[in-house]
Amino acid sequence: MATGLYSQHLHNRSIFYIRNSLIAVFLIAFAAVSLFPIVYMFAWSFGPAIESASTSYNIFPGRWSFDSYKAFISFSNYSLKWIWNSIIVATFTVLGNVIFAGMAGYAFSKIKFRGRSFLFFVILLSMMIPYQVTQVPLYILIVKNFHMTNTYPALILPGMCTAYNIFMAKQFFQGIPTALIESAKIEGCSQLMIFNKIILPLSKTILSVMAINTFLNSWNTFFWPFLVTSKEEMYTIQVGLKTFKFANGSLLSPMMAGACISVIPMFVLFFSLQKYFLEGVTVGAVKG
Amino acid sequence: MKKQEIQKKNLSKPRYHMADNISGWGFIGVAVAVFVIFTLYPVISAVITSFQEYKPFGSEFVGFENYITALGNDLFWKSIKNTLVYTVVVIPLSLILSFSIAIMIVPFTKSVQSVFKGIYYLPGIASGVAISVVWLWLYDASPNGIFNRVLALFGATSQNWLSSSKTAMLSLIIMALLSSHGANIIIYIAALHGIDNTYYEAAEMDGAKFFQKIRYIVLPMCRPTTLFLLVTGVIGSFQVFMNAYMMTGGGPDNNTTMIGLLIFNNAFTYGKYGLACAQAILLAIVIAALTTLQFKLMGEDIEY
Numbered sequence: 001m002a003t004g005l006y007s008q009h010l011h012n013r014s015i016f017y018i019r020n021s022l023i024a025v026f027l028i029a030f031a032a033v034s035l036f037p038i039v040y041m042f043a044w045s046f047g048p049a050i051e052s053a054s055t056s057y058n059i060f061p062g063r064w065s066f067d068s069y070k071a072f073i074s075f076s077n078y079s080l081k082w083i084w085n086s087i088i089v090a091t092f093t094v095l096g097n098v099i100f101a102g103m104a105g106y107a108f109s110k111i112k113f114r115g116r117s118f119l120f121f122v123i124l125l126s127m128m129i130p131y132q133v134t135q136v137p138l139y140i141l142i143v144k145n146f147h148m149t150n151t152y153p154a155l156i157l158p159g160m161c162t163a164y165n166i167f168m169a170k171q172f173f174q175g176i177p178t179a180l181i182e183s184a185k186i187e188g189c190s191q192l193m194i195f196n197k198i199i200l201p202l203s204k205t206i207l208s209v210m211a212i213n214t215f216l217n218s219w220n221t222f223f224w225p226f227l228v229t230s231k232e233e234m235y236t237i238q239v240g241l242k243t244f245k246f247a248n249g250s251l252l253s254p255m256m257a258g259a260c261i262s263v264i265p266m267f268v269l270f271f272s273l274q275k276y277f278l279e280g281v282t283v284g285a286v287k288g
Numbered sequence: 289m290k291k292q293e294i295q296k297k298n299l300s301k302p303r304y305h306m307a308d309n310i311s312g313w314g315f316i317g318v319a320v321a322v323f324v325i326f327t328l329y330p331v332i333s334a335v336i337t338s339f340q341e342y343k344p345f346g347s348e349f350v351g352f353e354n355y356i357t358a359l360g361n362d363l364f365w366k367s368i369k370n371t372l373v374y375t376v377v378v379i380p381l382s383l384i385l386s387f388s389i390a391i392m393i394v395p396f397t398k399s400v401q402s403v404f405k406g407i408y409y410l411p412g413i414a415s416g417v418a419i420s421v422v423w424l425w426l427y428d429a430s431p432n433g434i435f436n437r438v439l440a441l442f443g444a445t446s447q448n449w450l451s452s453s454k455t456a457m458l459s460l461i462i463m464a465l466l467s468s469h470g471a472n473i474i475i476y477i478a479a480l481h482g483i484d485n486t487y488y489e490a491a492e493m494d495g496a497k498f499f500q501k502i503r504y505i506v507l508p509m510c511r512p513t514t515l516f517l518l519v520t521g522v523i524g525s526f527q528v529f530m531n532a533y534m535m536t537g538g539g540p541d542n543n544t545t546m547i548g549l550l551i552f553n554n555a556f557t558y559g560k561y562g563l564a565c566a567q568a569i570l571l572a573i574v575i576a577a578l579t580t581l582q583f584k585l586m587g588e589d590i591e592y
Binding site: 004005006007008020023024026027030031033034035036037038040041044058059096100101103104106107108111112113114116119122123126128129130131132133134135136137138139140141144157158160161163166190191192195216219220222223227238241242245249252255256258259262263266267270274277278281282 | 304305308309311312313314315316318319320322323325326327328329330331333334337342344389391392393394395396402404405406407408409410411413414415416417418419420421422423424425426432434437466467468469470471474475478480483485486487488489492497498501502505506523526527529530534547548551552555556561564565567568569571572575576579
């Protein structure tokens with residue numbers, strides 16, 4: 001598998017193996033360093049639910065228990081609802097993006113309608129604007145004008161169809177041969193039928209990648225839910241975790257337990273769908 | 289003759305069919321509505337607000353006052369400086385790190401490669417809030433804190449990592465450098481796989497060694513990737529908010545106040561919406577200028 005970059009030492013197997021082992025040792029060492037915070041988080045989440053200052057804490061806890069998880073869950077009446085809220089928000093955000101960004105991406109790549117290139121240009125341009133520019137007007141719009149604080153629509157609607165996803169879908173659909181669509185048209189298919197019967201089955205991978213990326217981003221987003229929720233029962237898990245952190249800054253293990261609760265669902269998702277996660281990284285980047 | 293003219297006409301001017309117009313706008317309808325309400329309107333409104341003093345019922349037009357206030361404010365410049373320092377240290381180092389790791393992953397088999405990709409990508413899945421919560425404890429100021437234990441190994445004394453003005457920014461930088469490079473590494477690996485073997489073979493004919501291949505083949509061939517990662521990295525770094533907000537609150541003595549945190553505080557702590565919008569627009573201009581600069585400096589002979 002060695003590419004031409006590593007062509008030397010191929011004739012001398014022992015040097016070849018020593019070289020590769022050295023590289024592997026370094027890679028594993030660096031991986032251990034960058035995974036350490038995660039390991040530390042998991043280990044200490046099973047520590048005691050008491051102030052750490054009073055105990056001399058080690059790298060890993062001495063006695064393992066679920067006390068800290070209980071402490072985090074009993075911190076608020078709504079601790080478990082935060083996870084439920086995150087699931088609802090992320091699910092509807094994914095549905096919105098897959099359906100509407102998918103449809104828009106298809107139209108931008110395969111339907112010749114008036115205003116198409118101008119509109120796409122404007123959407124592309126908007127991707128370069130930092131979110132700080134839109135945050136204040138968006139906040140005023142949702143909170144002061146629409147009075148939508150503490151509602152699911154306030155959490156979901158602004159991210160329901162992102163420019164990035166439209167762009168990604170368009171890039172992918174462009175690769176589908178137009179002849180396929182033309183022949184379906186001649187057979188009498190409407191655009192909606194073409195999209196449902198031909199395009200969607202061809203783009204399961206890209207739509208899965210988009211769904212997973214969107215789910216992850218929505219789950220991890222803190223800023224917007226923090227702005228539009230004020231009641232504890234409407235917090236997402238990230239806002240809940242932040243609130244817990246500011247209320248219990250000195251409780252090591254319960255904080256780790258909270259962090260674990262917020263992270264574990266994504267880790268489960270990652271280990272079951274790793275291929276799509278890793279593919280998602282390069283999909284957006286390759287065309288640059 | 290006539291036929292040709294008609295064909296020419298068809299080519300020069302795109303013809304739209306009524307059916308396509310209808311179905312096209314039908315397909316993008318929701319997307320455009322969402323875009324107009326939640327992106328386009330806020331951008332326009334931000335520009336207008338930046339010239340106003342916000343009041344719930346009828347804001348007051350104040351001209352360039354918000355911009356003048358922003359540019360005359362020491363804290364604004366300090367936050368720009370902090371953001372610059374953070375970016376200039378973190379982005380190049382993390383690019384070098386991800387590039388080196390990608391180079392080291394490539395000689396292994398496909399399956400080993402994907403194991404490493406997975407391992408390096410994993411920390412990036414955790415949310416910023418969760419990561420901050422963990423790192424707060426790694427930087428614990430007591431001798432039990434992990435970083436202080438590491439210092440003790442080298443015989444150094446314990447530090448107040450996050451609450452001393454000497455080390456606060458350094459702490460945020462170390463955190464960024466040791467957190468996830470997964471995405472960058474994966475993108476670099478993809479770029480490395482895109483380099484055709486014949487380049488290396490030709491170089492070998494000329495007697496090139498490993499580091500010469502890196503220098504004369506890999507680096508130039510990866511330049512579009514590097515440019516892409518550099519530009520997106522700088523853009524992201526200028527919008528950084530989470531680490532300062534969660535870890536230091538901008539302190540001590542505003543030494544870690546980044547521009548993202550400053551705008552947030554002006555808007556949502558002090559309610560100065562006009563000033564916050566003006567600063568955000570200045571930020572957008574800075575980012576646009578930096579992006580153009582990077583393309584100018586690095587992108588001259590890159591073909592897409």
